[in-house]
Amino acid sequence: MRQSYVRISGLGNYHPKNKLNNDVIFEHFRKHGKDVESLYAHLGREERYYADPEETGITMGAIAAKRALEHANLDPLQVGMIVFASDTPEYLIPTNALLISREVGTNNAHIVYDFNANCTGIITAIDQIYRYMVHKKVRYALLVSSILISPWSNKDDELYYGAWGDSSAAVVLELVESETPVGVLDSEYYSDTSFYRMTTMPDSGLSRIHDESLPLPKRKGGWEPVDFGFLPEKWNILIREMTQRNGITQHQVDHFIFSQFSITAIREVMANLGLEDDPRLYTFVGNKYGYTGHTSPLFGLQHAIADGKIKDGDTVVFCSAGAGYIISTFLYKFDGKLLGK
Numbered sequence: 235m236r237q238s239y240v241r242i243s244g245l246g247n248y249h250p251k252n253k254l255n256n257d258v259i260f261e262h263f264r265k266h267g268k269d270v271e272s273l274y275a276h277l278g279r280e281e282r283y284y285a286d287p288e289e290t291g292i293t294m295g296a297i298a299a300k301r302a303l304e305h306a307n308l309d310p311l312q313v314g315m316i317v318f319a320s321d322t323p324e325y326l327i328p329t330n331a332l333l334i335s336r337e338v339g340t341n342n343a344h345i346v347y348d349f350n351a352n353c354t355g356i357i358t359a360i361d362q363i364y365r366y367m368v369h370k371k372v373r374y375a376l377l378v379s380s381i382l383i384s385p386w387s388n389k390d391d392e393l394y395y396g397a398w399g400d401s402s403a404a405v406v407l408e409l410v411e412s413e414t415p416v417g418v419l420d421s422e423y424y425s426d427t428s429f430y431r432m433t434t435m436p437d438s439g440l441s442r443i444h445d446e447s448l449p450l451p452k453r454k455g456g457w458e459p460v461d462f463g464f465l466p467e468k469w470n471i472l473i474r475e476m477t478q479r480n481g482i483t484q485h486q487v488d489h490f491i492f493s494q495f496s497i498t499a500i501r502e503v504m505a506n507l508g509l510e511d512d513p514r515l516y517t518f519v520g521n522k523y524g525y526t527g528h529t530s531p532l533f534g535l536q537h538a539i540a541d542g543k544i545k546d547g548d549t550v551v552f553c554s555a556g557a558g559y560i561i562s563t564f565l566y567k568f569d570g571k572l573l574g575k
Contacts (some may be wrong), residue, residue, distance in 0.1 A: 239409075239410055239411075240407050241418075241572070242407060242566075243306045244308060244405065245403075246297075247298055247402070247533055248298040249283040250289060252284045259396040262389075263390075263396065277495065278497030278518060279524060280522065282524025284399065290324045291322060294400070294401070294402035295334050298379075299338045299376060299404040302378075302404035302406050303406060311342050313340040313342065314373060314374055314375065315343055316376045316377075317377050318347075318378050319377060319378070320381065321381070329346060329347055331348050332346050340376060345372070351560065354554045354555065354556040355379060356403070356528050357564055360377060361564050367407065371409065372409060379403050379404070381402075382400050388455065394457070399524025401526040402529060403536075408571075416567050417566065417567060417569075418565075419565045419567055422562075423562050424472055425558070425560040428559075429559050432559070437453070437455065438452050438453045465555055468555075468561055469555070470506040472561060473487075474507070485508070485509070488548035489548060489551075491517055491535055492516065492552075492553050492554065493555050494518060495530075504516065517537055539572065545568070547567075548568045550565075552564050
């Protein structure tokens with residue numbers, strides 16, 4: 235029996251040209267009296283990219299969107315839905331998705347809105363867009379994500395400045411009819427408000443961002459140190475629940491794409507799942523781009539495909555975590571479309 239599914243049929247990524255390697259970052263923090271080498275080794279950082287002053291989430295997102303449409307061999311006029319996922323939007327009004335639609339030429343996309351679920355944004359948005367597409371029979375949707383963290387970073391902040399990077403990524407989602415499961419299959423979520431103050435941006439709140447009685451660093455990104463040693467175990471629980479519900483075990487998953495924040499956390503969750511620390515089983519690109527929040531799973535996916543880690547018929551788990559904290563994950567079945575077959 236044929237059923238409706240939603241698959242990824244095009245990918246496009248963009249990172250700025252301004253690359254900073256660890257030597258530059260280490261020297262920068264030495265001038266602030268800080269040694270960050272052990273922290274960045276723990277996270278897995280080597281390089282990151284920062285936007286030029288004239289670049290925005292809109293300009294970067296438009297480039298990624300055009301690349302995704304080209305990859306899918308899709309005319310922009312065929313897109314019926316466009317969503318912009320970001321926690322560093324360029325505008326509060328109008329919706330950034332509308333501006334990207336104007337830049338890209340998706341003139342027939344009339345379902346147009348912004349979406350923010352912090353670092354789980356891409357994973358959560360794909361899951362929710364897929365459900366809408368199936369229900370409303372939307373043939374093509376374009377999901378665009380941007381992170382422009384550098385303007386919000388205090389230059390003495392070893393978490394935001396140096397550990398993160400600016401970037402954009404986009405996917406074309408396509409509604410297909412198939413007798414066998416393909417594309418997004420299932421999802422699982424978890425949230426816990428215990429660490430609601432772990433990171434805030436702006437730290438002052440938007441209502442006081444222009445209050446000059448507050449020091450400028452207070453009006454940028456702020457965070458409180460939190461031990462995230464519990465996170466791999468929470469990922470472990472969600473992944474086991476989701477795979478079991480779909481009649482497979484974690485050992486039958488062909489590839490994992492996690493949040494790119496920490497290589498150490500990825501290795502720990504693989505151990506918790508009873509799996510090997512084998513780079514063929516997961517993809518980490520946080521060393522190449524810094525942590526890019528929303529967009530990081532798509533950077534991971536593009537590299538996994540380019541490196542031949544994902545094959546036709548493979549089952550892949552995507553999983554990320556966001557501030558506060560929230561976790562989202564989904565199960566995906568690949569076919570040859572995205573793999574060039």
